[in-house]
């Protein structure tokens with residue numbers, strides 16, 4: 001099968017990892033320096049990114065008009081700002097075995113469950129009105145487990161719109177109950193990139209057989225598909241299109257959104273959000289179970305990094321909205 005795939009040397013092997021380690025200000029991951037700044041996270045010079053500020057502090061986005069009730073989430077709000085959380089699923093049983101997974105529907109390991117719970121703690125003070133997941137169980141488990149940690153204690157409920165009957169049979173007949181729930185939309189478009197004939201193969205054995213460079217090219221290049229599978233570009237055609245068509249309108253309407261998906265479907269979305277080139281995206285690696293926060297404001301996505309913990313002061317200095325939401329949660333439990 002390797003014969004069908006042309007060889008291109010990868011120009012960069014720099015690690016561009018959004019992980020627990022790299023989520024702190026100015027930490028170094030390999031030879032790439034991460035600085036979480038007001039508008040754009042920067043990485044090494046070779047990648048050509050720009051730091052917009054020399055400060056190590058996150059800038060505070062201008063306050064916006066708060067909705068009358070920061071917790072009434074089901075109606076479109078006239079807010080000029082909303083939160084977008086992206087999260088790659090926790091470790092799956094095939095991640096643990098080092099197997100190519102793609103669209104094979106594999107559940108989380110106990111470690112993956114822990115990662116999802118830990119992710120939930122990190123984002124437990126951030127407003128979430130809607131959740132999007134792929135149709136794969138590892139992303140859905142991650143979203144649900146993370147939400148169990150949320151302080152607002154709303155119930156995430158999977159929407160069943162696959163048929164008219166499924167929709168009708170899953171109706172809720174109490175407006176009050178609806179208000180205390182968060183709709184979870186599942187979409188195959190957010191699934192992991194389809195890995196073709198690599199699905200189920202061991203990654204190390206495949207590298208031993210076809211060579212590290214070839215396998216790295218299949219795994220990380222933008223436009224070279226694995227045998228009979230999807231390239232990142234092909235994955236982006238469905239994932240980014242779905243993001244633009246379905247998710248962005250929710251953000252525009254002021255909804256705070258969490259997306260639980262996969263290494264490569266999220267790489268394609270981050271490539272779009274951060275305007276990475278096809279060369280830069282080669283180095284983009286996402287760790288399992290690490291939430292990443294963006295603020296959507298005036299039509300722009302502002303990357304805010306990964307909240308380290310629920311009480312991390314800097315996260316709540318990001319915007320007045322987040323700070324107020326957190327205060328509201330504090331007052332609800334006190």
Ligand SMILES: O=C(O)[C@@H](CO)OP(=O)(O)O
Nearest residue numbers: 099100101102192219263
């Ligand atoms: O096997 C897969 O489906 C993916 C994600 O786990 O692997 P890769 O690291 O090659 O993107």
